[in-house]
Amino acid sequence: MTALVKSAGVRVLKLSSAVNFRLNQSGETRTRSLRSFSMLMSPPSKAIVYEQQGSPDSVTRLVNLPPVEVRDNDVCVKMIAAPINPSDINRIEGVYPVRPPVPAVGGYEGVGEVYAVGSNVSALSPGDWVIPSPPSSGTWQTYVVKEESVWHKIDKSCPMEYAATITVNPLTALRMLEDFKPLASGDSVVQNGATSIVGQCVIQLARLRGISTINIIRDRPGSDEAKENLKALGADQVFSESHLNVKNGELPEPALGFNCVGGNAASLVLKFLREGGTMVTYGGMSKKPVTVSTTAFIFKGLELKGFWLQNWLSLGKVKECREMIDYLLGLARDGKLKYETELVPFDEFPVALDKALGKLGRQPKQVITF
Amino acid sequence: MTALVKSAGVRVLKLSSAVNFRLNQSGETRTRSLRSFSMLMSPPSKAIVYEQQGSPDSVTRLVNLPPVEVRDNDVCVKMIAAPINPSDINRIEGVYPVRPPVPAVGGYEGVGEVYAVGSNVSALSPGDWVIPSPPSSGTWQTYVVKEESVWHKIDKSCPMEYAATITVNPLTALRMLEDFKPLASGDSVVQNGATSIVGQCVIQLARLRGISTINIIRDRPGSDEAKENLKALGADQVFSESHLNVKNGELPEPALGFNCVGGNAASLVLKFLREGGTMVTYGGMSKKPVTVSTTAFIFKGLELKGFWLQNWLSLGKVKECREMIDYLLGLARDGKLKYETELVPFDEFPVALDKALGKLGRQPKQVITF
Numbered sequence: 049m050t051a052l053v054k055s056a057g058v059r060v061l062k063l064s065s066a067v068n069f070r071l072n073q074s075g076e077t078r079t080r081s082l083r084s085f086s087m088l089m090s091p092p093s094k095a096i097v098y099e100q101q102g103s104p105d106s107v108t109r110l111v112n113l114p115p116v117e118v119r120d121n122d123v124c125v126k127m128i129a130a131p132i133n134p135s136d137i138n139r140i141e142g143v144y145p146v147r148p149p150v151p152a153v154g155g156y157e158g159v160g161e162v163y164a165v166g167s168n169v170s171a172l173s174p175g176d177w178v179i180p181s182p183p184s185s186g187t188w189q190t191y192v193v194k195e196e197s198v199w200h201k202i203d204k205s206c207p208m209e210y211a212a213t214i215t216v217n218p219l220t221a222l223r224m225l226e227d228f229k230p231l232a233s234g235d236s237v238v239q240n241g242a243t244s245i246v247g248q249c250v251i252q253l254a255r256l257r258g259i260s261t262i263n264i265i266r267d268r269p270g271s272d273e274a275k276e277n278l279k280a281l282g283a284d285q286v287f288s289e290s291h292l293n294v295k296n297g298e299l300p301e302p303a304l305g306f307n308c309v310g311g312n313a314a315s316l317v318l319k320f321l322r323e324g325g326t327m328v329t330y331g332g333m334s335k336k337p338v339t340v341s342t343t344a345f346i347f348k349g350l351e352l353k354g355f356w357l358q359n360w361l362s363l364g365k366v367k368e369c370r371e372m373i374d375y376l377l378g379l380a381r382d383g384k385l386k387y388e389t390e391l392v393p394f395d396e397f398p399v400a401l402d403k404a405l406g407k408l409g410r411q412p413k414q415v416i417t418f
Numbered sequence: 419m420t421a422l423v424k425s426a427g428v429r430v431l432k433l434s435s436a437v438n439f440r441l442n443q444s445g446e447t448r449t450r451s452l453r454s455f456s457m458l459m460s461p462p463s464k465a466i467v468y469e470q471q472g473s474p475d476s477v478t479r480l481v482n483l484p485p486v487e488v489r490d491n492d493v494c495v496k497m498i499a500a501p502i503n504p505s506d507i508n509r510i511e512g513v514y515p516v517r518p519p520v521p522a523v524g525g526y527e528g529v530g531e532v533y534a535v536g537s538n539v540s541a542l543s544p545g546d547w548v549i550p551s552p553p554s555s556g557t558w559q560t561y562v563v564k565e566e567s568v569w570h571k572i573d574k575s576c577p578m579e580y581a582a583t584i585t586v587n588p589l590t591a592l593r594m595l596e597d598f599k600p601l602a603s604g605d606s607v608v609q610n611g612a613t614s615i616v617g618q619c620v621i622q623l624a625r626l627r628g629i630s631t632i633n634i635i636r637d638r639p640g641s642d643e644a645k646e647n648l649k650a651l652g653a654d655q656v657f658s659e660s661h662l663n664v665k666n667g668e669l670p671e672p673a674l675g676f677n678c679v680g681g682n683a684a685s686l687v688l689k690f691l692r693e694g695g696t697m698v699t700y701g702g703m704s705k706k707p708v709t710v711s712t713t714a715f716i717f718k719g720l721e722l723k724g725f726w727l728q729n730w731l732s733l734g735k736v737k738e739c740r741e742m743i744d745y746l747l748g749l750a751r752d753g754k755l756k757y758e759t760e761l762v763p764f765d766e767f768p769v770a771l772d773k774a775l776g777k778l779g780r781q782p783k784q785v786i787t788f
Contacts, residue, residue, distance in 0.1 A: 330716060332713070338711075339709045340722070341707045342699055343702070345699035346725070347724075347726060348724075350724065351722065353721045354717075354721075356716045356717060
């Protein structure tokens with residue numbers, strides 16, 4: 049807990065020494081000059097912190113964090129909204145291979161408003177909406193201080209629930225459509241887990257390119273409604289797993305498939321693929337492995353790969369990432385990219401977490417508002 | 419059976435009309451000019467024929483085939499030797515996706531001596547050793563007549579058992595080392611089924627490039643001897659499946675792995691691979707599928723592909739194919755590429771077939787001699 053203790057020490061200093069603290073209150077910029085070693089400090093922050101890996105509902109707690117220094121190149125952001133993604137849960141559980149050292153603040157993406165900037169920061173100003181891009185851990189707190197380079201200024205015209213969630217799921221869908229096979233208008237793709245946010249984004253982003261989608265959803269009560277919802281988004285064909293005896297007859301056989309379920313649902317994707325096709329695994333909701341026959345590899349020439357957004361982002365493609373984010377935000381603003389979210393006040397984080405953990409049945413994506 | 423009947427009709431014609439029939443008997447070329455519509459005919463042939471798909475030991479039989487016409491661009495080859503490969507068996511069983519229409523003569527590769535050539539053939543002469551390259555169905559017969567373009571003249575200095583078997587297995591090993599990952603001296607590859615001929619070729623071809631091999635073999639009596647044999651060929655590490663708790667510690671982690679077994683043996687190959695590695699499946703000896711965890715795809719970034727030589731050969735790469743064959747034959751001639759074969763006289767085909775079918779325990783590759 050060294051970092052927190054150190055911050056607490058700095059906090060005392062701040063109370064009498066903040067300088068060039070450009071606050072976003074009525075647009076007013078207050079400048080105080082008190083001492084030569086004065087420091088710009090963030091407000092105190094409330095954060096969802098975990099001090100050890102484990103079940104998120106037992107290891108996370110709300111912590112009051114003291115102010116931290118906003119250095120010359122830093123930007124202090126007052127968070128507006130941040131989602132609870134499955135990967136956030138996996139990081140807390142410790143099953144994610146890349147995760148911040150504990151103690152850590154949860155969350156990986158979100159949107160906030162610039163609250164204060166360090167003296168060297170010129171491209172961002174208080175009041176700007178920003179997202180960490182590429183995403184960056186620690187978004188489940190009221191004030192986040194990170195270097196200017198972390199933040200990407202976005203258009204405020206995009207609804208905050210989309211701005212908060214635009215990277216982890218929609219960007220995964222976009223990259224998967226771009227990175228594996230050259231697709232042209234008239235082609236098709238197949239996917240399971242089609243009701244997931246990535247799945248819904250795949251449907252809409254494919255449709256914008258003239259690409260048809262074959263969608264496989266799980267058998268459960270309400271699957272008829274789910275089918276209609278996906279068709280309303282632009283899905284061409286929707287099957288539940290048990291109704292897949294009939295094979296796609298109208299659409300061209302897909303060269304690309306997406307799997308976020310595993311088990312039988314992955315086998316169904318493989319079955320739909322055409323010779324030489326590629327299945328990309330990006331999730332394993334059923335917790336079952338992918339099983340492939342020898343002949344699928346040899347005679348059908350199928351290829352199986354994985355996609356991990358965090359790995360793609362680690363390639364240093366900041367510019368590309370931000371361009372795609374702007375594209376996706378524009379689609380969301382224009383109503384061309386839609387998915388369901390539920391906004392939950394920060395105080396009710398434990399309920400949102402329970403919903404995200406699946407304890408209360410199928411729920412929309414939980415987005416915390418601060 | 420139309421073709422056979424038709425040939426029989428032609429045969430009658432031949433008896434009184436063969437012209438320009440350059441025979442390889444004492445180097446003598448006999449020319450007879452009898453009629454204006456005279457034809458060059460092959461000798462009658464003995465062949466292993468199947469008239470329907472099924473279990474090879476019940477549907478194949480030895481048939482006397484009448485002479486067939488050797489047209490202007492044809493070459494008549496007196497077969498010397500041809501192997502029984504698993505894919506030959508699969509073609510007869512009907513489980514191979516590309517197979518000749520029945521009735522058909524078995525076999526797909528082999529070596530023979532040119533017996534007679536059509537009037538337009540200039541690059542081949544009686545006495546030359548040739549192999550069908552790319553391979554071509556119907557090598558299990560004493561005389562094969564096919565267009566000149568089918569045949570590739572080879573150096574007679576290579577032992578016939580290697581010439582007969584150089585394509586299906588050694589070329590698979592070579593292509594798999596070339597086609598999937600850029601490998602350099604000092605790299606390593608991992609494979610299961612290492613005692614197979616492809617496996618043995620991988621070991622030797624890799625070693626010639628300075629590439630180490632990690633080899634997994636099945637647990638069975640005699641596995642200690644098998645390990646020593648593979649090490650004598652140049653294998654760096656050899657493990658039997660049940661002794662794989664210890665992971666490779668000395669060699670660089672392989673980026674490329676080969677799987678011809680499936681099931682647990684495939685999982686072991688995946689375990690050895692380094693992040694971003696590729697496993698190529700080219701067989702499924704255990705008849706078990708390949709099972710892969712979601713995390714292997716997403717976090718380890720593994721890719722799974724298949725290799726099918728027949729598919730590669732169908733790409734029209736005749737020149738590349740023949741250059742590689744010459745390279746491999748040179749290695750075999752120089753003792754740098756070795757594997758065990760058993761020569762079996764054509765009359766004993768049923769015994770060779772039983773051995774190839776695994777009815778008599780583990781046996782060397784069966785090569786029929788004519």
